[in-house]
Amino acid sequence: MRMQLSRKMKINEAKEYVAGKLGVTLEELCDVVTMSEVREEKGLGLAHVEPNAEANIGMEAKFRIAELLDIKINSVERFKERAGIK
Amino acid sequence: MGEKTYFTRMGDGSIVHMTEQEIREDMKAGMADAVMRGKIPALTDEEFEHLYGIITMPGIVVGVEPGMQIVTTSDSGSDKINTKCGIPTDRAVNAMIHERILGCDSVDIGFSDYNYKTVKGVAKREATVLKHALNRTTLPLFYGAMPNLGFYTKPDGPVENWAVLLPEGKINEALAAQEEAVEHAVRDIVYVAEQMNDVGADGINLDTSGAAGDADFLVSLLATERIRERFPDLHVEIGMAGEFVLGMHGRLKYDDVRLAGLYPHKQVKLAEKAGASIFGPVVNTNCNMTFPWNIARVCTFIKACTEVAEIPIHANAGMGVCGVPMCENLPVDIVTRVDKALVEIGKIDGL
Numbered sequence: 001m002r003m004q005l006s007r008k009m010k011i012n013e014a015k016e017y018v019a020g021k022l023g024v025t026l027e028e029l030c031d032v033v034t035m036s037e038v039r040e041e042k043g044l045g046l047a048h049v050e051p052n053a054e055a056n057i058g059m060e061a062k063f064r065i066a067e068l069l070d071i072k073i074n075s076v077e078r079f080k081e082r083a084g085i086k
Numbered sequence: 087m088g089e090k091t092y093f094t095r096m097g098d099g100s101i102v103h104m105t106e107q108e109i110r111e112d113m114k115a116g117m118a119d120a121v122m123r124g125k126i127p128a129l130t131d132e133e134f135e136h137l138y139g140i141i142t143m144p145g146i147v148v149g150v151e152p153g154m155q156i157v158t159t160s161d162s163g164s165d166k167i168n169t170k171c172g173i174p175t176d177r178a179v180n181a182m183i184h185e186r187i188l189g190c191d192s193v194d195i196g197f198s199d200y201n202y203k204t205v206k207g208v209a210k211r212e213a214t215v216l217k218h219a220l221n222r223t224t225l226p227l228f229y230g231a232m233p234n235l236g237f238y239t240k241p242d243g244p245v246e247n248w249a250v251l252l253p254e255g256k257i258n259e260a261l262a263a264q265e266e267a268v269e270h271a272v273r274d275i276v277y278v279a280e281q282m283n284d285v286g287a288d289g290i291n292l293d294t295s296g297a298a299g300d301a302d303f304l305v306s307l308l309a310t311e312r313i314r315e316r317f318p319d320l321h322v323e324i325g326m327a328g329e330f331v332l333g334m335h336g337r338l339k340y341d342d343v344r345l346a347g348l349y350p351h352k353q354v355k356l357a358e359k360a361g362a363s364i365f366g367p368v369v370n371t372n373c374n375m376t377f378p379w380n381i382a383r384v385c386t387f388i389k390a391c392t393e394v395a396e397i398p399i400h401a402n403a404g405m406g407v408c409g410v411p412m413c414e415n416l417p418v419d420i421v422t423r424v425d426k427a428l429v430e431i432g433k434i435d436g437l
Contacts, residue, residue: 001157001191001226004398004435005289005321005363011156011398011435030155045224047186061224074319075220075227075286 006071021068042068092142095420097380098373099411109141109378116379120369120386123330124349129386133431137385140427141378146419150429157191157436159323159364159400160184161230161293162200164193164219178218185225191436194230194291195219201234203243206274209281217285228323229282230291233275233305235298238267245270248334264301264335268308275309279320289321289363297327299334300345303353307340307360314361324357325366325402326350329387350391358397364436367391368402373412377420381409381427388432398435401428 003014019029022042028034039046045061056064059079066073080086091103104112113134121128129137140148150156164180167173175183177195184193195216197205205212212229220227239247245267251260279290290313296303303326310322331353333346341359343352350367357365369384388408392399406412409424428434 001159001436002288004157005226008363008397010395014398014435027153030153047189049186058222058224059220065224072319073286074283074288077319078284078286079221 002065002069002071002073018069021070044068093419094141094377095411095417096373097371097375097377097411099413099417099420102376104376104378106142109376110138112376112379113138113141113382116375116381116383117386120383124351124387124390126349126351126386126390129382129389129431133385133389134382137382137427137431140423140430141381143423146422148422148426150426154429156429156434157400159192159228159291159325159366159436160190160194161291161325161402161404162194162196163190163230164195165198165200169198176218177215178222181219181223181225181227185223190225192226192228192288194228194293196230196291196293200230200293201232201237202271202275202278203234203237205231205278209278212278213281213285216282216287220286226288228289228291229278229287230293231278232294232297233271233292233302233309234294235264235267235271235302235305238270239263243267243270261335261337264299264338268301268305271302271305272308272312275305276312276316279309279313279317283317283320287320289323291323291325293325293366294327295324296331299332300338301335302327303331303345303348304338304340307356310357310360310362321363322361323364323366323400324360324362325400326353326368329367329369350387351394354391354395354397354399358395362397364398364400365391365395366400366402368407369409371406371409371412373406377409377411377423381424384409384424385427385431388428388434392433392435400436401432401434403428403437 003009019026043056043064045057049055049057062073062076066076089105164177167180184190246263248260248263292306295306306324331345331348336346338345340356354365369387371380401408403410
């Protein structure tokens with residue numbers, strides 16, 4: 001979704017790009033079990049947030065997604081400005 | 087023993103049972119209608135057979151092959167829990183529900199009166215809701231509303247009502263009123279976009295574009311152009327109101343192309359030119375025709391659109407569009423067949 005927005009990639013190109021960045025196959029990219037593990041390992045945000053202290057949700061996950069996919073995320077940029085870290 | 091029949095539905099959602107021959111005849115007629123109206127190619131024999139298989143496939147819920155999954159955007163997504171279901175939740179909470187319970191790939195925050203003219207007056211407060219949601223979710227968040235050009239006419243709006251002027255024979259005055267309304271609407275949308283950009287929105291959703299005709303579609307194209315110029319990190323999705331642009335004005339052009347009468351495969355080229363990231367085509371569902379007629383027609387139009395598109399295509403597949411029946415509680419047997427057909431034959435990038 002983010003690659004469609006920021007780079008106007010069609011679905012197959014976007015999937016290949018993200019799969020390459022994550023080091024997974026296209027089949028794994030669409031698999032909930034594999035992707036839950038990958039997302040947890042890389043801190044990219046999950047649908048479940050337990051145990052909460054170790055969960056990355058919301059802004060902290062978006063920081064990592066922007067870096068991993070090499071894209072700008074508008075809310076991350078605004079957060080950096082407001083937090084004085086940019 | 088009678089001839090075998092298949093469970094399917096009419097465009098209004100009512101149940102109908104059809105034989106193989108009846109289904110094939112309706113599919114051919116629906117496809118031919120799209121070819122004639124859009125001046126586009128028919129489905130190939132292979133695609134036609136694949137679509138017949140989807141229509142008659144056993145089971146209530148059908149799906150795509152593993153790995154063929156696509157992504158979703160919405161219109162007034164976060165507000166539907168409140169307005170459609172009557173559940174009094176905060177829209178920032180609704181965004182989290184869409185992310186963590188419904189499994190959506192994105193959602194838009196929108197006002198219950200879903201149009202930019204209304205939102206203009208409360209845009210900074212709407213941005214507050216969006217900011218709360220952006221801080222607590224991971225999925226991309228849009229701010230969404232309709233250009234809704236009709237709202238700019240008197241007595242509620244600033245310009246004369248062209249729908250009143252036209253029957254009175256005041257043609258030039260009706261054209262001028264629409265042109266003036268375009269300027270107001272574009273200015274309002276860009277103002278709202280600025281407030282949303284200030285809190286970090288991922289995108290602006292210009293939903294139901296063209297609802298008031300060619301001037302309404304022109305608003306979306308011009309607003310997209312200006313948003314992309316001023317806020318390069320704020321992306322735009324243009325979703326359409328109907329399958330072709332009504333010529334309420336008739337002479338309006340964008341990039342030297344007359345807008346009236348354009349079908350999705352031509353609309354998308356203008357959306358690209360304006361700078362949109364995602365285009366949402368519509369094909370109207372005909373309530374009086376069967377699902378086989380509607381979905382063959384839909385796939386013919388959508389395939390023609392995705393074949394020429396250089397940006398992602400998110401087909402509008404809600405109530406009354408793209409083969410989904412025109413009823414409030416949507417039957418999953420038809421909705422999943424629509425989705426599968428749009429992905430596998432229409433080659434869409436999202437819904």
